Amino acid sequence: MGSISRILIIGATGYIGRHVAKASLALGHPTFLLVRDATASSKPEKAQLLDSFKASGANILNGSLEDHASLVEAVKKVDVVISTVGGEQIASQLNIIKAIKEVGTIKRFLPSEFGNDVDNVHAVEPAKSIFELKAKVRRAIEAEGIPYTYVSSNCFAGYFIPTLAQAGLTAPPRDKVVILGDGNAKAVYVKEEDVGTFAIKAVDDPRTLNKTLYLRLPANTLSFNELVALWEKKIGKTLEKVYVSEEQVVKLIAETPFPANIVIAISHSIFVKGDQTNFEIGPDGAEGSQLYPDVKYTTVDEYLSKFV
């Protein structure tokens, strides 16, 4: 475990990619970022982010998933490739696999996952198809014999915790909370910075080679009822709880058009079916907080305290 691989990140200005890039730089990896338009000025936020990565020592490379030569050139510079492309670009990762296969020297590939373990879900459409697309990418990686780690980091805390998953809010509710299903299925909430740290910890670790890295952080594995109770305790107030039965959730998905129906269908998988915790981690998996007990992750309890 003494090696410090050179890492290429594809999608480093994205929602989770920025945290993976920060962790790669913070943990001392020579870090390369493949960027569609490094001189883009139309998005000031993106340009600022790239400037800060450059200041931290990142190497910015121009290229894209659609430019095979640029991909090959970038892949040749590194030992490890991490894709953090957005959900709309999952299928395009087949282009990365092709480039990795062609270069032939990559020691580890982490495709864009960072959610439920797509081989262990009980989802309805449209989430079903979306999970299947990620599984298809997994199968392509395995078929090519590319060394991999799949990072199943479960819920992004920064998305779910500030509103307790209530659409349209900007802070956790203080009167009423809508709960999908019976509220007893456990989900896992991981702060985005911690997702980045755990992912980078795994890249040079033989214990995660050709395995799934699950983040089931003990302090952050909570049922929705437990999550609400934690919040209620903090604000010293009991919320009105509106439970939505699975049948009603499935009906709501059918009666909501794309793309809003995806949001509900993924919530159904997480909160009704319990797909983040309803299976045992097998020999093809390893749990992040057990592998890296030194990582001091942010707990849901700490996160919620910011909103009291």
Added chain:
Amino acid sequence: MGSISRILIIGATGYIGRHVAKASLALGHPTFLLVRDATASSKPEKAQLLDSFKASGANILNGSLEDHASLVEAVKKVDVVISTVGGEQIASQLNIIKAIKEVGTIKRFLPSEFGNDVDNVHAVEPAKSIFELKAKVRRAIEAEGIPYTYVSSNCFAGYFIPTLAQAGLTAPPRDKVVILGDGNAKAVYVKEEDVGTFAIKAVDDPRTLNKTLYLRLPANTLSFNELVALWEKKIGKTLEKVYVSEEQVVKLIAETPFPANIVIAISHSIFVKGDQTNFEIGPDGAEGSQLYPDVKYTTVDEYLSKFV
């Protein structure tokens, strides 16, 4: 225009497909529905819907986009193919194109569109990629020389009007409304039943052959400010208006994970960029209410009255 084509609908139990199927049956077309599992009992709502279509004379065929033989067999039975598959299955429509090409007798294909005109959008990611995927399907249809009509029906009224596009609500707001951009870009709201009627009207119409059918219903083409004003007049109350600048909207998209970011990015295209109305309909397009002035569509004014 005397012919009554036989129509195959792929995706007839979906959000918009059910309305297209109803319209096909109501307007007297021999109607065939390709269904993944016609005996599926796990979804009572879907089974009920299929039963009602059967009672109205629809022919249910078993098959799927992944089963080429089933597609070819279904396509052989009809003159017109309408796809209403969900947004997560857009790319899989290449399989329909392949089957239509193989059969060679289809007089018109309507791919799954039913939104913005994807050749006239100014979207940011992830909406950009999603629109591009629909455009790619258009180019594949044209490359194969398949006769087509693209239905750009703009906003589903049933999704946007009941909440005035405010996340988390179940009725239009009575206190505060969030408005993306300056609220002056005009969008078009079309009730789902009317989308179905206009789409079916177009299938045997030579005026829509190899063209885009735009729905820019005069009574329903409104800026967000006009929409809010209409609601305010109905309830006799002025709402607090929170305007979100384009810069803030773009930042919010970047700070929201997939898939919720898609919802905001599509709203950015519609409500900030005005992509439903910021171009003239050219010679490759035709407008629905002008072609079919006999269709008595539901107006936004009538729709809003239900919530007073």
